Amino acid sequence: DVKVTQSSRYLVKRTGEKVFLECVQDMDHENMFWYRQDPGLGLRLIYFSYDVKMKEKGDIPEGYSVSREKKERFSLILESASTNQTSMYLCASSSISDRESGELFFGEGSRLTVL
């Protein structure tokens, strides 16, 4: 089974702190994604990556950055956390090939509260 692991299920941070959210997948997927989920707004794409050292902005990249130094790891960074970044963050991975149809495999989520 594909496993996507997010390092922290629950975090509480203070305004202005730097926050790292880590995500690791074990299926050698080339694609990795970070979403945030808020009530009534569904999933909104923050950043994604098609390969190591590659990153692309999603729909709401402001206030976030990402790092992909290794294929299995995709990190989301909040340079200076703000209260409006309180949310559930979901990491996902996928692959497009003859065997895989691109569906996303999700981690359990990281619920971040910024005070």
Place this chain on the structure above:
Amino acid sequence: AQSVTQLGSHVSVSEGALVLLRCNYSSSVPPYLFWYVQYPNQGLQLLLKYTTGATLVKGINGFEAEFKKSETSFHLKKPSAHMSDAAEYFCAVILVSGGSYIPTFGRGTSLIVHP
């Protein structure tokens, strides 16, 4: 560009009743289609998917969905609701043609099951 519309942010049914969650998409070419389920404080897990072939697809937990190209729909059904089906459901599409495979999600439908 592709988009996904889920009709109804909340659907309420009685236990044993038919479950019908609606999903319509707009896409210039036939996409890959997915339904995901999310239980409280968890990530999303795949219920079922349509890529090619038979338009009626069956998934886990007794759910099924039918791809109707003429209606650009991919509605999710379950003949008899169970209390354990109470969750958030997301429809998603991936437009694979042209090398783009970023999933687009609907805003989600919360299924409420009454005893």
